[in-house]
Amino acid sequence: MSTAGIEIGLERETPAGLETEEMTLNMGPQHPSTHGVLRFVVKADGEVMRRAIPDIGYLHRSIEKISEKVGYHGFMPYTDRVDYVSAMQCNQGWAMACEKLASIEVPRRGEYCRVIACELGRIASHLISVGTTGMDIGAFTPFTHALRERERINNLLEELCGARLTFNYMRIGGCAWDIPPGFVKRASEFVEQFEPLIDEYNELISFNKIYVERLANVAIVPAEMAIAWNLVGPNLRGSGVKYDVRKDVPYSVYPELEFDVPVGTGERGTLGDSYDRYMVRMNEMKESCRILRQALGGIPEGPVIAKVPRTFKPPPGEVYVRVEASRGDMGWFVVSDGTAFPARTHIRTGSFSAMAIIEELSKGLMIADLVAVIASLDIVAPEVDR
Amino acid sequence: MQQLADSLLQTGFLQGVPTEAGYALVIAFFAFVLLNFIMLIAGVTSWLERRVWARIQSRVGPNRVGPQGVIQWLADGIKNIMKEDIVPAEADRPLFKAAPYLAMMGFFATFAVIPFGDGLVVADLNVGVLYITAVTALVVVGILMAGWASNNKWALLGGIRSAAQIISYEIPAGIAVITVVLFTGSLSMQTIIRAQGWAPWDWFLFANPFLCIASFIFFVSALAEGNRTPFDLPEAESELVAGAFTEYSGLRNLLFFLVEWGNLYVIGALYTTMFLGGWQIPPITEQPVIQGVLQFATFFAKSYFLVFVAMWIRGTLPRVRVDQLMTLCWKYLVPITFANLIGAMIWFVLFPNGLAIMRFAMFALGVAVTIYFFSRILFHLRRARPRLRLNPIS
Amino acid sequence: MEAAEIHRRLRDKLGNAVEPTLQDGDWPACEVRAAAVAEACRFLRDDPDLRFDCLSNLSAVDRKAADQIEVHYHLFSYAHRHQVVVKASSPRLDPVLPTVSNVWPIANWLEREAFDLMGVTFVNHPDLRRILMPEDWVGHPLRKDFVEPEEYHGISTRRESLLKI
Numbered sequence: 001m002s003t004a005g006i007e008i009g010l011e012r013e014t015p016a017g018l019e020t021e022e023m024t025l026n027m028g029p030q031h032p033s034t035h036g037v038l039r040f041v042v043k044a045d046g047e048v049m050r051r052a053i054p055d056i057g058y059l060h061r062s063i064e065k066i067s068e069k070v071g072y073h074g075f076m077p078y079t080d081r082v083d084y085v086s087a088m089q090c091n092q093g094w095a096m097a098c099e100k101l102a103s104i105e106v107p108r109r110g111e112y113c114r115v116i117a118c119e120l121g122r123i124a125s126h127l128i129s130v131g132t133t134g135m136d137i138g139a140f141t142p143f144t145h146a147l148r149e150r151e152r153i154n155n156l157l158e159e160l161c162g163a164r165l166t167f168n169y170m171r172i173g174g175c176a177w178d179i180p181p182g183f184v185k186r187a188s189e190f191v192e193q194f195e196p197l198i199d200e201y202n203e204l205i206s207f208n209k210i211y212v213e214r215l216a217n218v219a220i221v222p223a224e225m226a227i228a229w230n231l232v233g234p235n236l237r238g239s240g241v242k243y244d245v246r247k248d249v250p251y252s253v254y255p256e257l258e259f260d261v262p263v264g265t266g267e268r269g270t271l272g273d274s275y276d277r278y279m280v281r282m283n284e285m286k287e288s289c290r291i292l293r294q295a296l297g298g299i300p301e302g303p304v305i306a307k308v309p310r311t312f313k314p315p316p317g318e319v320y321v322r323v324e325a326s327r328g329d330m331g332w333f334v335v336s337d338g339t340a341f342p343a344r345t346h347i348r349t350g351s352f353s354a355m356a357i358i359e360e361l362s363k364g365l366m367i368a369d370l371v372a373v374i375a376s377l378d379i380v381a382p383e384v385d386r
Numbered sequence: 387m388q389q390l391a392d393s394l395l396q397t398g399f400l401q402g403v404p405t406e407a408g409y410a411l412v413i414a415f416f417a418f419v420l421l422n423f424i425m426l427i428a429g430v431t432s433w434l435e436r437r438v439w440a441r442i443q444s445r446v447g448p449n450r451v452g453p454q455g456v457i458q459w460l461a462d463g464i465k466n467i468m469k470e471d472i473v474p475a476e477a478d479r480p481l482f483k484a485a486p487y488l489a490m491m492g493f494f495a496t497f498a499v500i501p502f503g504d505g506l507v508v509a510d511l512n513v514g515v516l517y518i519t520a521v522t523a524l525v526v527v528g529i530l531m532a533g534w535a536s537n538n539k540w541a542l543l544g545g546i547r548s549a550a551q552i553i554s555y556e557i558p559a560g561i562a563v564i565t566v567v568l569f570t571g572s573l574s575m576q577t578i579i580r581a582q583g584w585a586p587w588d589w590f591l592f593a594n595p596f597l598c599i600a601s602f603i604f605f606v607s608a609l610a611e612g613n614r615t616p617f618d619l620p621e622a623e624s625e626l627v628a629g630a631f632t633e634y635s636g637l638r639n640l641l642f643f644l645v646e647w648g649n650l651y652v653i654g655a656l657y658t659t660m661f662l663g664g665w666q667i668p669p670i671t672e673q674p675v676i677q678g679v680l681q682f683a684t685f686f687a688k689s690y691f692l693v694f695v696a697m698w699i700r701g702t703l704p705r706v707r708v709d710q711l712m713t714l715c716w717k718y719l720v721p722i723t724f725a726n727l728i729g730a731m732i733w734f735v736l737f738p739n740g741l742a743i744m745r746f747a748m749f750a751l752g753v754a755v756t757i758y759f760f761s762r763i764l765f766h767l768r769r770a771r772p773r774l775r776l777n778p779i780s
Numbered sequence: 781m782e783a784a785e786i787h788r789r790l791r792d793k794l795g796n797a798v799e800p801t802l803q804d805g806d807w808p809a810c811e812v813r814a815a816a817v818a819e820a821c822r823f824l825r826d827d828p829d830l831r832f833d834c835l836s837n838l839s840a841v842d843r844k845a846a847d848q849i850e851v852h853y854h855l856f857s858y859a860h861r862h863q864v865v866v867k868a869s870s871p872r873l874d875p876v877l878p879t880v881s882n883v884w885p886i887a888n889w890l891e892r893e894a895f896d897l898m899g900v901t902f903v904n905h906p907d908l909r910r911i912l913m914p915e916d917w918v919g920h921p922l923r924k925d926f927v928e929p930e931e932y933h934g935i936s937t938r939r940e941s942l943l944k945i
Contacts, residue, residue: 023539025539025540025543047543047547047708047709056911056912057910057911057912057913057914060912060913062921062922064897064922065921065922100806134704137704137705138616138618138703138704138705139702139703139704139705140439140443140701141442141443141701141702143443144443144444144445145443145444148444205704208703208704210616210703210704210705210706211704213706213707213710214704214705214706214707214710224833227833227834227858228833228834228884228885228886229884229885229886230834230835230836230884230886241858243858248861317805318805318841318852319805319806320806320807320836320837320854320865322836331836331837331854333837333839333852333854335841343841343842344839344841344842344922346837346839348836348837348839352889352890353886353889355889356885356886356888356889357885357886360885366707366708366709367543368619368707368708369707385912386912
């Protein structure tokens with residue numbers, strides 16, 4: 001992981017005979033910005049960056065290879081670690097891929113439990129995202145307030161599956177446990193109490209002039225660039241492309257639920273800047289509350305898990321399943337060769353593309369903006385490195 | 387203090403001691419007392435900041451060490467002193483070691499002219515405010531030295547940003563001070579205070595709109611000079627771990643942070659002197675001792691209120707980027723402050739003794755704003771009450 | 781547009797480089813010869829009726845039994861909302877494929893990942909070096925016959941089993 005692989009040519013510009021030497025700074029793997037273990041080699045001319053070259057791989061745990069060793073059932077806990085900030089959706093992705101390989105149908109109650117868990121996880125993940133965006137910009141208060149709300153979600157999910165961060169809640173064929181008694185009431189109370197708080201957060205920080213100045217017109221990603229670089233999720237929607245896997249390639253019981261897909265509007269600054277991506281996440285939390293209300297109100301009776309053999313041997317084939325995770329559309333590519341162990345698993349995550357595009361976006365930004373861009377693209381290191 | 391020293395030499399305790407030695411003893415004694423006082427203030431300010439900040443963020447803050455955690459700063463101080471003294475291998479050793487002391491000197495020397503009461507001042511220089519403005523520039527030198535000598539590119543960036551910020555914001559701050567000096571005709575701190583009265587409508591804050599604007603500009607510029615949020619880019623934790631002070635550990639680190647918190651108090655003291663009437667108290671008593679105590683308490687309370695406002699702002703606002711910071715200073719604050727000065731000059735020519743109606747009108751406006759502010763707070767508290775009862779551990 | 785139609789157009793453009801049969805499934809797959817991949821991708825992106833403007837995924841699969849490494853390109857079109865998979869195989873010993881990083885910029889990193897973990901060399905790639913593993917790592921971990929080295933920079937990779945039965 002040294003700079004040996006990255007060319008550090010000292011470029012000397014000569015406008016009017018002056019020589020400007022670039023500074024090569026290292027925003028090292030240990031860093032107070034809470035996005036995980038990431039490293040940037042920043043070539044800067046004073047305060048303005050020429051390039052910020054990302055260096056990833058510090059959190060590479062070869063999860064994909066592990067799947068070939070532990071088998072289909074055993075891989076479920078590992079999927080939590082792919083994106084531990086929003087682990088439920090990763091569980092769902094793996095479960096859906098395996099179910100598609102073996103053509104298993106999940107009972108409706110199981111699907112509803114999955115949707116409730118995923119939407120709660122989505123709100124929790126977005127809370128962390130907007131909180132850390134605020135913290136990186138310098139406002140420490142929204143972070144603690146967001147975490148306070150996330151504590152309530154953690155409590156709810158702990159009731160559901162016993163864990164607060166890495167849930168391992170879903171199984172191939174459904175969910176591991178049924179919802180406990182009183183859960184629906186408590187979750188509904190939480191949703192009622194949380195939804196007005198989103199407006200409160202907006203009043204506190206989103207419309208603050210300093211905050212808007214820091215985020216608006218910074219790292220503008222036009223729609224074509226977002227598509228060419230395969231940005232997904234709120235990053236893509238912040239650039240104006242209205243695409244959500246839950247609506248366009250619907251899975252689970254999302255076709256029965258009514259919700260909107262918020263898209264960036266360029267209200268302050270240009271369409272596709274950091275502020276748009278941030279506001280898309282704030283609005284998505286509202287939509288998640290809407291979904292939660294409908295889902296909590298209409299859970300059908302029945303089993304939560306289908307009958308799946310203990311040794312799961314799907315027929316040979318390959319499948320590419322997309323789930324709308326908090327950070328965008330997560331693609332689960334699983335190749336099965338008929339044995340109990342997958343032949344190849346590949347997880348294509350939204351943060352991977354977001355890291356890739358940073359090098360392109362960083363040209364001409366200031367060092368202070370680099371942190372804002374990383375935060376607004378909502379990059380988490382485990383997703384990048386797997 | 388000069389008179390005290392003279393009286394001690396002639397008739398008091400130090401009879402028979404040669405003059406210079408006597409003076410030196412008195413100076414050393416007062417410096418010692420002042421140093422202790424300042425360290426106490428800086429320490430308690432650090433505790434107060436952590437509590438205030440925590441409550442704003444719906445946390446608790448330090449509450450273990452001592453009642454409500456008031457001696458947390460002592461524990462932190464002792465911990466810092468006991469830490470290993472690390473000087474980076476490639477660092478410039480003399481500069482690295484000297485930097486905290488320069489910053490301390492720059493900050494400590496300002497206390498020589500801060501008036502705590504009518505006669506409770508170490509030296510009532512007739513260039514009081516100018517002296518303070520000049521001496522706080524030493525802090526810049528200290529921070530720059532720290533950034534350079536650390537042999538760390540991030541520290542250098544932090545030091546440079548900080549130096550640019552402080553020297554830029556000295557201009558609006560200085561001109562705001564000049565606006566006040568205009569109305570008193572003297573640079574001496576005691577004279578400025580005596581030109582105001584004890585009642586709020588006699589304060590310079592409400593004297594006329596130009597002084598009110600000058601007070602806001604001064605407060606903002608002073609925040610920027612003290613490296614406080616929203617201008618704390620040099621210490622931006624998210625980017626440069628601690629800016630210019632990244633490589634400092636132990637006692638030197640402690641000194642830098644004491645400078646920062648103590649600076650808050652100096653800002654409060656300056657603001658109180660210039661705009662809030664300083665130590666003026668209503669004429670309730672004639673006893674000099676009680677008067678002295680009451681004056682000290684008033685001055686302290688007013689300065690500390692300003693310190694609290696600075697902490698409050700820190701918990702609320704995000705950070706401004708470097709180019710936005712410079713834009714704010716040079717494109718907005720400097721022209722506004724100059725225009726303000728010219729307006730104040732015109733006002734002074736028109737009404738050399740002030741205009742009573744304007745004073746009372748501004749005071750009424752201030753009271754109205756305060757009442758509206760508290761009513762909004764009550765409104766929010768009432769609205770939040772049902773949610774405040776929700777216990778997260780339920 | 782239907783997958784069969786996409787397949788037909790691709791075959792019309794590239795002729796024998798494309799396998800005649802379309803593999804069925806949720807994402808229908810066109811098999812393309814390795815050397816023609818870049819041309820196929822460029823055609824798929826630029827043709828106004830196809831407009832595959834997004835490379836959703838690039839995965840390399842180690843087919844040890846067939847002695848091939850198969851690279852899957854999952855393509856998606858935001859303009860027309862259709863999808864297709866392009867597969868290209870290359871011999872396992874020295875897999876070489878042309879790069880598509882000048883067609884979709886994200887392929888830069890995805891191909892680096894395939895190179896790093898599977899050993900596929902992409903011709904004309906602007907910056908083909910390891911991305912997830914350290915620069916001085918030997919071997920390509922996701923291959924089926926990958927043997928872990930005994931130690932890395934003095935850190936042993938063998939450890940005793942934690943279960944003492």
